[in-house]
Amino acid sequence: MNAGSQTVATGAHRAPVFRFDGNGDLGRIGLIFMASSVVMEAEMWAMAAPGVSVHTTRIKLPKVTVEGIEAMMNAPQLEEAARLLASAPIDVLCFGGTSASFLHGTAYDHGLMKKLTEWAPGKKVNTASTASxxxxxxxxxxxxxxxxxxxxxxxxxxxxxxxxxxxxxxxxxxxxxxxxxxxxxxxxxxxxxxxxxxxxxxxxxxxxxxxxxxxxxxxxxxxxxxxxxxxxxVQASFWHCLEIAGINGAKPGYGRLFDKRLAERT
The missing domain is CATH 3.40.50.1860 (Rossmann fold)
Known part of the structure; x- marks a missing residue:
């Protein structure tokens, strides 16, 4: 029975009605995000159709400056976060830092993608910059x-x-x-x-x-x-996670970027 389905009479009893509980039965996105940040998770959940869930591991960002971002990216917690997140049954792992992935140019972003692939074996991966x-x-x-x-x-x-x-x-x-x-x-x-x-x-x-x-x-x-x-x-990261995981799981109203997939559902 799908969550939210109508109650069906079965003799003298009624079948139970289950409410949607946020379970990622369509797909699960794993997100590495800054510990002091709040926007990306909320916006991903806002854009997600029922059946797409978001699961986060956090890392510390000292300050939103070149020096602060470099400190975060050079800390051992980044690898630890990726390995911890990859231990969950996620479909894709997203590094949710745009400036942190473009800070030293395209080659640096490609290198980060390679590291994420090594730290999260068997998982599809992206970064906010790659997705953008x-x-x-x-x-x-x-x-x-x-x-x-x-x-x-x-x-x-x-x-x-x-x-x-x-x-x-x-x-x-x-x-x-x-x-x-x-x-x-x-x-x-x-x-x-x-x-x-x-x-x-x-x-x-x-x-x-x-x-x-x-x-x-x-x-x-x-x-x-x-x-x-x-x-x-954020929108690009969410869209790209769905794309590389093969999930048609966005709500309408969040830009032309999603038009092709939304059209496939109609």
């Missing part, structure tokens, strides 16, 4: 505009990462935030206005970077306002 490039390719993006909450040093590395992967950044803006919890406190209205301010007609897509920066809730509104695809690091 795949999502931009999915919507046939070329030149983009970029919105981030980062300090200048991290923001400039985001521009470099995009441009070395053939996405010229035509316009951009960053908020200069270096405290992780403060990233999550930026309201959706501010993010919406920020993106509208920097958009240009020549840009083929918008990219919103940072997995502790709210984005899922504004994607549809921005696409309607600007008439072009909007890709965020």
């Amino acid at each position: 490039l795949a999502a931009l390719a999915e919507v046939a993006a070329g030149p983009v505009v970029l919105a981030t909450p980062y300090v200048d040093g991290v923001h400039q590395r985001a521009i470099r990462f995009l441009e070395e992967n053939d996405h010229k950044v035509l316009s951009h803006k960053n908020l200069g935030i270096d405290e992780d919890q403060a990233l999550a406190e930026v309201p959706l209205e501010t993010i919406f206005d920020m993106v509208c301010e920097i958009d240009t007609p020549e840009a083929t897509a918008v990219f919103i970077s940072c997995t502790n920066f709210r984005s899922a809730g504004v994607i549809q509104a921005l696409e309607e306002e600007l008439g072009k695809p909007v890709i965020s690091a």
Whole structure:
């Protein structure tokens, strides 16, 4: 019997009705996320159709600066987190740090992917940066505009990462935030206005970077306002997890990125 199914009379008794309990019977996503962060898990659950579950292991991020991110990535806790998470029956392991995976360029992100594969044998893996490039390719993006909450040093590395992967950044803006919890406190209205301010007609897509920066809730509104695809690091990570695991498990309303899979369900 499916969760939430109607009660069926069986003689003098009624069959029990079970409620949806969040079980990942379609698929399970394992997420490595920053200990002080809150956005990515919530947004993944918001985008997930019933039957897709998210399971997290956390690592410590000292500060959202180049030095703080490097300290996190060089700590032994990263490998430990991946191995612990891989011990669960997950379908895909996602490293949920955009700046942490693009910090030293594309080759560094590829190296991180290789390490995750070694630490989580038998699991499909991705990073927020790998997923973001795949999502931009999915919507046939070329030149983009970029919105981030980062300090200048991290923001400039985001521009470099995009441009070395053939996405010229035509316009951009960053908020200069270096405290992780403060990233999550930026309201959706501010993010919406920020993106509208920097958009240009020549840009083929918008990219919103940072997995502790709210984005899922504004994607549809921005696409309607600007008439072009909007890709965020969290949305892209969730989409790519579903893609590589072969799971058709997204709710509607979170951007053109999901259109192909949603159409297959109708």
